[in-house]
Amino acid sequence: MPFIPHTEEDVLAMLSSIGVDSVDALFDEIPAELRARGLEGVPDGMNEMQVARLMGERAEADGTYLNFIGAGAYEHHIPAAVWQLATRGEFYSSYTPYQAEASQGTLQLIYEYQTMMASLTGLDVTNASLYEGASALAEAVLMAVRAHKGARRVLVPRTVDPRWRDVVRSIVRNQGIELTELPYDLESGRLAPDALKNVQWDAHAALIIAQPNFFGTLELVDELTDSAHEHGLLVIAVVNPTALALLKAPGTWGAKGADIAVGDGQPLGIPLSGGGPYFGFLACRQALVRQMPGRIVGRTLDVDGRVGYTLTLQAREQHIRRSKATSNICTNQGLMVTAATIYMALVGPEGLKEVAYASHANAMRLVELLVEIDGVEPAFDTPAFHEFVVRFERPADAVLQALRAEGILGGFHLAPWYPELGSALIVCATETKSAADLERYAKTMARILSKAPSRARRVINRKP
Amino acid sequence: MLIFELSRPGRRNRAQIPTVEQKTPAIPASFLRQDQPLLPEVSELDAVRHYTALSQKNFSIDTHFYPLGSCTMKYNPRxxxxxxxxxxxxxxxxxxxxxxxxxxxxxxxxxxxxxxxxxxxxxxxxxxxxxxxxxxxxxxxxxxxxxxxxxxxxxxxxxxxxxxxxxxxxxxxxxxxxxxxxxxxxxxxxxxxxxxxxxxxxxxxxxxxxxxxxxxxxxxxxxxxxxxxxxxxxxxxxxxxxxxxxxxxxxxxxxxxxxxxxxxxxxxxxxxxxxxxxxxxxxxxxxxxxxxxxxxxxxxxxxxxxxxxxxxxxxxxxxxxxxxxxxxxxxxxxxxxGGSGMRRVGEFATLNANYLMTELRKAGFEVAFPGRRASHEFIVTLKRLKADTGVTAMDVAKRLLDKGFHAPTTYFPQLVPECLLIEPSETESKQTLDAFVRAMKTILEEAHAQPETVKTAPHTTPVRRLDDVKAARELDLRWTRPTAG
Structure with a gap:
C-alpha cells in the first residue's frame, strides 16, 4: 500500500478500539446509493521505479532546444544551491505559518523577501507573493479601484502582454470593472504619444504601464506617470525583476513614483517548467498597505523580548473577514518565494545587475546579427531590454518551424495578437546564451531565409 | 540574524556572476537606475548556511506529525x-x-x-x-x-x-x-x-x-x-x-x-x-x-x-x-x-481519524459531534477545560509544539467554541497517533495541575509567543539599514 504504514495487526487493534469490525463500517453514514462502485479510468498503481521510467521516457522524447522565447517567461541560470535548499523538507513540506513559533524559518525568509522586493521596486511594502504575474496584475487593478473609490475602469496600453490583459478581464469582469485599451505607436513600439489625449480621465481609477513592455521596448515612464497623477489616477507598474537591477525602480518614476508595482518573479531562480509554478509580486506605497491582498509578514517581539516574525494585518483576509476580505486568496507561492530569496542572496546586487547587463548585451548583439540578414528588419527604433521584435518577409510561423527542425525555438509569434505588425517575432536572449549560440541562431536563420524566397509572400507580408 | 546583517560591501559570489564584456547599455541614462538595490552581499557559503539554519526553525511534515485540520498534511513522496x-x-x-x-x-x-x-x-x-x-x-x-x-x-x-x-x-x-x-x-x-x-x-x-x-x-x-x-x-x-x-x-x-x-x-x-x-x-x-x-x-x-x-x-x-x-x-x-491505492487513501484517512477521535475521548477529551463518525478529521472542543482551568484551545495548541507535534487547526470552524480541528491523514502510523494521544493526555493533566505551564507555552521553540498586536500596530514589513551613530 503506497505511503500507508499500517500493518494488519495495527488495523485490527484500531478497529477494535473504535468498536467496529471493518473499515467499511466507518462509512455507514454515507447513503448506500452514493458509494462508488469502482474507479474505471484510473490505471493500476506502479512503483516509484516504473513511474520514474514512464515520465523519464516522456521527458526524453520531448528533447531539449536552444531557446530564444521570452514573452514573459525567461531562461536564466539558476545556481545549484537554490533548489537544493528550497527542497529541504523543512521548507518543502511545511504549511502556511499559522503557528508562528513553529515557522520562524519561513516567516523570516518572507520578511527578507519583502525587504528585497520593496527595495528592487523602490516602494514601501510588498506582500508575501501571489500566484503569478498576470493574476497579480488583476489583484492590483482591484486594489486600485478600491483605493480610488469612484471610477471602475482602468487604462491599459496594448503594449501590455495580451494574455495578461485577458487574465485581468476574466478576474475583474464580474465586479463590473472594465479595461480601456490604449493604442501603441507602430514606429516606436511604445504607447502612442497622443494615446492619453482623449482619455476620459474621471472614468478611470488607474493607468497600467509595463516597463519593459511586451515588445521588450522601454516606455516613457516618467511622463506617463506624471500625466496619470495629474488627473488623479493611480499608476500600476508592470515590471521584470531582473530588469529592475538596471532600470529605474517604479517607486522613482516621475515626480511621485508609481503607486503599485507588480510582475512575475519567475526570472529570480524559478525554472520555466512549462509555465509554472511561478510567483507574482506586488509592492505598493505605505498608504495602500491595508488594500493589499494576500499574506504579509511583520517583525515583532516575543514575550521575552526576542525578535520574531508573524503573519500580520490578517484582518484583510478571507479566513477572518470572509465576504468582506480584500481577496479570496489563501496561500501565496511560498516555495517559489523561498527559491527567489535564496537566488537574490546568492547573486547579490552586483550579480543581478550583471545578469541584466549580460542579457541586454546578448539581445542587442543578436538583433544586430539578425537584421544583417536579407528579409529581416527590426520592427521598432526604440531602446529595449533583453528582447526585441523583428519582422520577416516570409511568414513567421514557417520560419519558426524551420528553426525548430534545427533544434532552435526562435521566438514568440506575434501575428495572432498583433496582426497589424505583419509577420513578426519577439526574440529574447538572456545571459544563458553564448556568442556561439547567437551565431548559430543567426546562421541558421540566414540559411532558412535564403531558401525558396517567395515573391508573392513578400507582397502579402509588407509592413502595414 | 537577517541575511542583510551578514552582508559586507564589496563581497561577491563570483561563481554566480556572468562574464560581460560590453558594460555600457544601449539605453539612455534617463531610463537607468541610480541606486543599488538592498540585496545582501554575501558568499555562497554564507547564504547556504543562513538558509539551512532558517529551515531548521520550521516544523514540517518531514520533521513532525502535522495534524492541521482541513489541510491534509500527508507525506509528500520524494x-x-x-x-x-x-x-x-x-x-x-x-x-x-x-x-x-x-x-x-x-x-x-x-x-x-x-x-x-x-x-x-x-x-x-x-x-x-x-x-x-x-x-x-x-x-x-x-x-x-x-x-x-x-x-x-x-x-x-x-x-x-x-x-x-x-x-x-x-x-x-x-x-x-x-x-x-x-x-x-x-x-x-x-x-x-x-x-x-x-x-x-x-x-x-x-x-x-x-x-x-x-x-x-x-x-x-x-x-x-x-x-x-x-x-x-x-x-x-x-x-x-x-x-x-x-x-x-x-x-x-x-x-x-x-x-x-x-x-x-x-x-x-x-x-x-x-x-x-x-x-x-x-x-x-x-x-x-x-x-x-x-x-x-x-x-x-x-x-x-x-x-x-x-x-x-x-x-x-x-x-x-x-x-x-x-x-x-x-x-x-x-x-x-493507481485506482485501488486511491480508494485506500480515503479508507485509511478515515480509519486514522476515527481511531484518534476514539482514543482522545478515552483520554478525557470532548468531541464536538460524539454521535457521528469522523470523516478524515474531527473536532475537539475545550470549552469545558477552559471553564475549569482557564486553559484555551490556543494554549493547548502551543503546548503541543513543546511536545514535538505541530498544532491542529485552532478556532476553525468558528461556530464550535475552543475548538481544535484534527486531521491525521492516512500516512501516519498507529504508533505516531498513540504518541500524539499520550502528549495530549499529558497536556490535559498539566492543565489541571500546573495550568501556567500550558498558558505560557511554547517554551522550547526558537521564539515564544509573539506580540501580534504590536506587529499590526507598529507595522515593520521590511528591514532598513541602521543609520550610523
Whole structure:
C-alpha cells in the first residue's frame, strides 16, 4: 500500500478500539446509493521505479532546444544551491505559518523577501507573493479601484502582454470593472504619444504601464506617470525583476513614483517548467498597505523580548473577514518565494545587475546579427531590454518551424495578437546564451531565409 | 540574524556572476537606475548556511506529525518531486509549441482523465493555481451558465456558516451577494433554513462534503434537489476530498462544478504556503465555460485548447498553463497509487481519524459531534477545560509544539467554541497517533495541575509567543539599514 504504514495487526487493534469490525463500517453514514462502485479510468498503481521510467521516457522524447522565447517567461541560470535548499523538507513540506513559533524559518525568509522586493521596486511594502504575474496584475487593478473609490475602469496600453490583459478581464469582469485599451505607436513600439489625449480621465481609477513592455521596448515612464497623477489616477507598474537591477525602480518614476508595482518573479531562480509554478509580486506605497491582498509578514517581539516574525494585518483576509476580505486568496507561492530569496542572496546586487547587463548585451548583439540578414528588419527604433521584435518577409510561423527542425525555438509569434505588425517575432536572449549560440541562431536563420524566397509572400507580408 | 546583517560591501559570489564584456547599455541614462538595490552581499557559503539554519526553525511534515485540520498534511513522496524536476520538463518554455512537448502534455492529459474518473465529472481544466482560484473558476462558470441563458436575476450564493472563508470571499469576487445557511446540532446543513433561503434569486450553493465540521453531510441528495429545483447550481469545495477518495464521487452527489486541492488529496508539497493547484471539474452543463487552457487529444496528438476552441470559456486564470510542476507531482503520485491505492487513501484517512477521535475521548477529551463518525478529521472542543482551568484551545495548541507535534487547526470552524480541528491523514502510523494521544493526555493533566505551564507555552521553540498586536500596530514589513551613530 503506497505511503500507508499500517500493518494488519495495527488495523485490527484500531478497529477494535473504535468498536467496529471493518473499515467499511466507518462509512455507514454515507447513503448506500452514493458509494462508488469502482474507479474505471484510473490505471493500476506502479512503483516509484516504473513511474520514474514512464515520465523519464516522456521527458526524453520531448528533447531539449536552444531557446530564444521570452514573452514573459525567461531562461536564466539558476545556481545549484537554490533548489537544493528550497527542497529541504523543512521548507518543502511545511504549511502556511499559522503557528508562528513553529515557522520562524519561513516567516523570516518572507520578511527578507519583502525587504528585497520593496527595495528592487523602490516602494514601501510588498506582500508575501501571489500566484503569478498576470493574476497579480488583476489583484492590483482591484486594489486600485478600491483605493480610488469612484471610477471602475482602468487604462491599459496594448503594449501590455495580451494574455495578461485577458487574465485581468476574466478576474475583474464580474465586479463590473472594465479595461480601456490604449493604442501603441507602430514606429516606436511604445504607447502612442497622443494615446492619453482623449482619455476620459474621471472614468478611470488607474493607468497600467509595463516597463519593459511586451515588445521588450522601454516606455516613457516618467511622463506617463506624471500625466496619470495629474488627473488623479493611480499608476500600476508592470515590471521584470531582473530588469529592475538596471532600470529605474517604479517607486522613482516621475515626480511621485508609481503607486503599485507588480510582475512575475519567475526570472529570480524559478525554472520555466512549462509555465509554472511561478510567483507574482506586488509592492505598493505605505498608504495602500491595508488594500493589499494576500499574506504579509511583520517583525515583532516575543514575550521575552526576542525578535520574531508573524503573519500580520490578517484582518484583510478571507479566513477572518470572509465576504468582506480584500481577496479570496489563501496561500501565496511560498516555495517559489523561498527559491527567489535564496537566488537574490546568492547573486547579490552586483550579480543581478550583471545578469541584466549580460542579457541586454546578448539581445542587442543578436538583433544586430539578425537584421544583417536579407528579409529581416527590426520592427521598432526604440531602446529595449533583453528582447526585441523583428519582422520577416516570409511568414513567421514557417520560419519558426524551420528553426525548430534545427533544434532552435526562435521566438514568440506575434501575428495572432498583433496582426497589424505583419509577420513578426519577439526574440529574447538572456545571459544563458553564448556568442556561439547567437551565431548559430543567426546562421541558421540566414540559411532558412535564403531558401525558396517567395515573391508573392513578400507582397502579402509588407509592413502595414 | 537577517541575511542583510551578514552582508559586507564589496563581497561577491563570483561563481554566480556572468562574464560581460560590453558594460555600457544601449539605453539612455534617463531610463537607468541610480541606486543599488538592498540585496545582501554575501558568499555562497554564507547564504547556504543562513538558509539551512532558517529551515531548521520550521516544523514540517518531514520533521513532525502535522495534524492541521482541513489541510491534509500527508507525506509528500520524494519520487513525485524527482519526476516533476526532470531537466526537460524544467527547461520547457510555456510558449514552446505543443509538438515539442508531447510527453509533457501526455502527463497532463492523463491527469485530467484520472481526475474525471475519481470525481465523476465530465470535463476537467487544470488551469486554477490554488483552491481559492478553483472556487473562483467554479462560481464564475455558474455565473456564465446563468448569463448564457439570459437568467440574469440570480444574484445570491448560499454558503453554510461552517464553510471556509474562501467560499464567501469568492462569491463576492464573482459579483454575488452571500447568504449564510446555519448548521443543525448534528453538524448538517439546517434543511428548513435552506428551504426558506432558496428562490429565483439563488445562483448556487457552495458546499464542502465531508464538511469542515468533520462529518459527512447526510442530506446531500435532498440538498441538491432543493437547490436544483430552485434553478441554482451546486459547487463542491474539494478541500476534504481526501476523506472520500475512491469511495464517493462528487459527481454522483449531484454537484455541477468542483475543485480539487492537489496539494491536499494528491499530496503535492505545501511549500510553506503554496504553490498549490486547484483543478476544476464540471458536468456537461458547464463544460463549455471551463477556464483555459485544457489539454486535448485527437489522432494521438496532444494540444492545448484555445479561445477559438471554447468560445464561451470564462477565460484564463494565469498567463500560462497553471502550476504545471505541481500538476506533474500530482500525476506521479496518482500513478503510484493507481485506482485501488486511491480508494485506500480515503479508507485509511478515515480509519486514522476515527481511531484518534476514539482514543482522545478515552483520554478525557470532548468531541464536538460524539454521535457521528469522523470523516478524515474531527473536532475537539475545550470549552469545558477552559471553564475549569482557564486553559484555551490556543494554549493547548502551543503546548503541543513543546511536545514535538505541530498544532491542529485552532478556532476553525468558528461556530464550535475552543475548538481544535484534527486531521491525521492516512500516512501516519498507529504508533505516531498513540504518541500524539499520550502528549495530549499529558497536556490535559498539566492543565489541571500546573495550568501556567500550558498558558505560557511554547517554551522550547526558537521564539515564544509573539506580540501580534504590536506587529499590526507598529507595522515593520521590511528591514532598513541602521543609520550610523
Amino acid at each position: 519520487g513525485a518531486n524527482a519526476a516533476a524536476m526532470l531537466p526537460q520538463f524544467l527547461a520547457r518554455h510555456p510558449d514552446a509549441p505543443d509538438d515539442t512537448g508531447q510527453g509533457f502534455l501526455a502527463c497532463l492529459y492523463d491527469l485530467q482523465e484520472m481526475l474525471k474518473a475519481v470525481t465523476g465529472m465530465t470535463a476537467v481544466s487544470l488551469a486554477p493555481m490554488a483552491g481559492a482560484q478553483g472556487e473562483f473558476a467554479g462560481v464564475a462558470m455558474i455565473r456564465a451558465y446563468h448569463d448564457s441563458r439570459g437568467d440574469t436575476s440570480r444574484n445570491e450564493i448560499l454558503v453554510p456558516d461552517a464553510a471556509h472563508g474562501t467560499n464567501p470571499a469568492t462569491a463576492v469576487m464573482c459579483g454575488y451577494s452571500v447568504r449564510e445557511i446555519p448548521t443543525d446540532v448534528e453538524g448538517n446543513v439546517d434543511m428548513a433554513a435552506l428551504r426558506a433561503a432558496v428562490g429565483p434569486h439563488t445562483a448556487g450553493l457552495m458546499l464542502t462534503n465531508p464538511s469542515t465540521l468533520g462529518v459527512f453531510e447526510k442530506n446531500i441528495l435532498d440538498i441538491q434537489r432543493i437547490v436544483h429545483d430552485a434553478g441554482g447550481l451546486l459547487y463542491y469545495d474539494g478541500a476534504n476530498l481526501n476523506a472520500i477518495l475512491g469511495t464517493v464521487k462528487p459527481g454522483d452527489m449531484g454537484f455541477d462544478a468542483i475543485h480539487i486541492n492537489l496539494h491536499k488529496t494528491f499530496s503535492t508539497p505545501h511549500g510553506g504556503g503554496g504553490p498549490g493547484a486547484g483543478p476544476v471539474g464540471v458536468n456537461a452543463k458547464l463544460a463549455p465555460f471551463l477556464p483555459l487552457p485544457i489539454v486535448d487529444k485527437a489522432n494521438n496528438r496532444y494540444r492545448l485548447l484555445k479561445e477559438e476552441d471554447l468560445p464561451q470559456s470564462i477565460g484564463r486564470m494565469g498567463a500560462h498553463l497553471g502550476n504545471v510542476g505541481v500538476l506533474l507531482r500530482a500525476y506521479a503520485y496518482a500513478r503510484m497509487l
